[in-house]
Amino acid sequence: MAITDRGDIKPNETYTFKGKLVRHEGKLTLMDADITEEPPETTIAEIKHTYDFDPKQEEVAVAGRLVAWRPMGKAIFGHIQDLLGKLQIYIRKDLVGEERFKFIKEFVDLGDIVGVKGKLFRTNTGELTVEVEDLQLLSKCLHPLPEKWHGIKDVEVRYRQRYLDLIANPQARQIFLMRSRLLAEIRRFMVDSGFFEVETPILQPIASGANAKPFVTHHNYLDMDLYLRIAPELYLKRLIVGGYPKVFEIGKNFRNEGVDTTHNPEFTMMEFYAAYWDYNDLMKFTEKLFQHLIDTVLEGKSEVTFEGHRINLKPPFRVVKYFDLLKEKTGKDKDFFLRAPIEELRKFATELGVKKPEALTRAKLIDKIFEKVGEPELIQPTFVIDFPKILSPLAKEHREDPDLVERFELIIGQMEIGNAYTELNDPKEQYQRFLEQLKEKQAGDDEAMEMDTDFIRALEYGLPPTGGEGIGIDRLAMLFAGVNSIREVILFPAMRPEGGEEKK
């Protein structure tokens, strides 16, 4: 590190960068100075683990961010941190040499990325520590770190500068590590169950497969508008037509709607489809998936706390029929909801507190009423099954009741976590359902589904009997982490830009 000899280093000058006070002029020049000669091949967690059962492996070389610094005359204690661990380092003047020690004291700051080499030992208090033989400054941190004890609490800073959240708040690291495990275990379970992972278009000429408002973009070369997908459903079913027995896709969906504690404009969904399955198979499979996630991600603990509720995620889950739940809560039966004059239904909805029912179609009214009276009680995991057909344009008619479809939603903590059905595979029927959606659209439902004629054509080639399901990964992560905001489980949640006055 010849850099210590540089004459142009002026350690006591301060300067500002974009209005923020940052560190020494001299230290800034150090910023690009060091290249790692030997990238560390180990991590802090690994070192601790190895040393535990083989204390002879005491020579280590490891790198991390300096998060504590306690200089005391001729020796310095500090802690370096990486994603998975924290390790104490001990620097003695007589060991590293006078010149080196002076350099370290002068130019190394809290927050810097450093590499250390040395021998492991235990201090008087028993803490595993590296006795530093050499310390290399690998990168400068020009800003002071957030407060060591309280971390960073301002949620706005935590979301905008997530890297600071990750450096300073161990809880944040824990949540995102859990999310990574969750995704890995879901993938493992799906692949082990015979599913093929696929990728389907995010830019779609028709945004279909769900009821939602899409984002619109434009392709210059093709000179056409495209939509960011609101769901991958219709593409995945085309793949079942094409011969895949089982497929799944994990990816972002985009819906141009509100932002709140359970909604982010882009969110992660897993959708999966299995030929020859029906919604009963899907329920069994979903329970097995949950059991796997409890065993792995939650390390066997099936109880989580969410919004003040203790929720037990252990299957089997409660099953309740859609109209049974409505009847129990309202005293009205299926025929009332599906066949009573719409004015009467609107009047009833008004009594329950549904806003502006005059603007709503029958399907929307039923949906609203269900949300008002049904969902509030659904804290423990519950499959709500046998939805009305008019709410489910892509689901197959129920084998016992033509008013219904073979569909369920998995609701946990009042959140819709999963949505699944025996897929409608009759092209003529699907065409009719799309036409009904167009009517809904004309009747004022701007989220009614779009007609997709190529999808109809695919069905004409024969979609085997198929079961399909979507699971909201972000919400699942919320449950597993026990946090009540979707922003706590999305690394970079949607935010308005900083300095809003400058826009336009």
Added chain:
RNA sequence: GAGCCGGUAGCUCAGUCGGUAGAGCAACGGCCUUUUAAGCCGUGGGUCCCGGGUUCGACUCCCGGCCGGCUCACCA
């Protein structure tokens, strides 16, 4: 989109019933070779979110705006 609440040092916060602000940590200068929220002595640091109004005087009161949080509406 509506209502309520918030924005003070790099961070966590206090404060001013209207007279231009403090603490701890962090930083800077010293002392200190087993400390760990190290310790001891000393020092510096703020357009009090932005703009306008009222006032002799605004960080404080009023109005508008920006950003965020919560609740509601919409949605998964």
